[in-house]
Amino acid sequence: QQQVKQSPQSLIVQKGGISIINCAYENTAFDYFPWYQQFPGKGPALLIAIRPDVSEKKEGRFTISFNKSAKQFSLHIMDSQPGDSATYFCAASMFNALIFGKGTTLSVSS
Amino acid sequence: KAGVTQTPRYLIKTRGQQVTLSCSPISGHRSVSWYQQTPGQGLQFLFEYFSETQRNKGNFPGRFSGRQFSNSRSEMNVSTLELGDSALYLCASSLDRQDTEAFFGQGTRLTVV
Numbered sequence: 001q002q003q004v005k006q007s008p009q010s011l012i013v014q015k016g017g018i019s020i021i022n023c024a025y026e027n028t029a030f031d032y033f034p035w036y037q038q039f040p041g042k043g044p045a046l047l048i049a050i051r052p053d054v055s056e057k058k059e060g061r062f063t064i065s066f067n068k069s070a071k072q073f074s075l076h077i078m079d080s081q082p083g084d085s086a087t088y089f090c091a092a093s094m095f096n097a098l099i100f101g102k103g104t105t106l107s108v109s110s
Numbered sequence: 111k112a113g114v115t116q117t118p119r120y121l122i123k124t125r126g127q128q129v130t131l132s133c134s135p136i137s138g139h140r141s142v143s144w145y146q147q148t149p150g151q152g153l154q155f156l157f158e159y160f161s162e163t164q165r166n167k168g169n170f171p172g173r174f175s176g177r178q179f180s181n182s183r184s185e186m187n188v189s190t191l192e193l194g195d196s197a198l199y200l201c202a203s204s205l206d207r208q209d210t211e212a213f214f215g216q217g218t219r220l221t222v223v
Contacts, residue, residue: 034211034212036214041216042216043114043200043214043215043216043217044153044200044214045214046211046212046213049211089152089153091153095158095165095207096141096158096160096165096166096204096207096212097143097155097158097166097168098143098145098153098155098202098212099155100153100154101152103152103153
């Protein structure tokens with residue numbers, strides 16, 4: 001049973017545009033929601049994370065929006081750049097066990 | 111500050127063999143988790159170790175096991191390898207068990223032939 005659903009599977013955005021990736025979770029016991037960025041041949045790198053008592057968190061061009069009642073959260077990448085082209089994973093955590101979404105492959109065209 | 115170090119980076123094994131992978135966490139981090147990444151199943155949680163004890167386990171068969179040493183370094187072992195065990199095995203370290211940031215290593219690419 002997939003506990004974290006991520007969409008879309010792939011995304012193409014123009015340079016300077018906004019990239020939006022959505023995730024939904026089922027288990028209300030999750031209490032930590034990170035986003036990871038992964039380049040080919042590398043391990044996932046933590047991008048930004050949020051806890052369920054906060055509705056939004058912004059770090060530079062990256063923003064997480066969190067809707068606890070809907071059990072949904074999303075990543076917004078503002079002013080997307082070609083260097084942002086990578087695979088993005090959302091996750092939900094409980095006691096350091098990360099349950100990942102299936103990933104979104106983002107391509108930013110110049 | 112050194113990151114998470116996994117060795118070896120690449121490994122080729124034959125069906126039926128066993129394999130041991132190693133992970134050195136970031137200095138001061140006491141929690142080590144292991145994940146399997148495949149194109150079909152994505153990133154899946156294997157288990158977590160803290161203070162030399164397995165604290166959490168994912169839905170994998172008993173062929174997958176691990177341990178943690180007093181210096182927080184961890185190893186995972188897969189016995190009786192199957193073709194389906196071919197994957198990127200990732201280790202992540204965290205400061206403790208309170209859902210703090212998890213930092214991943216570059217992984218060990220295991221190919222079973």
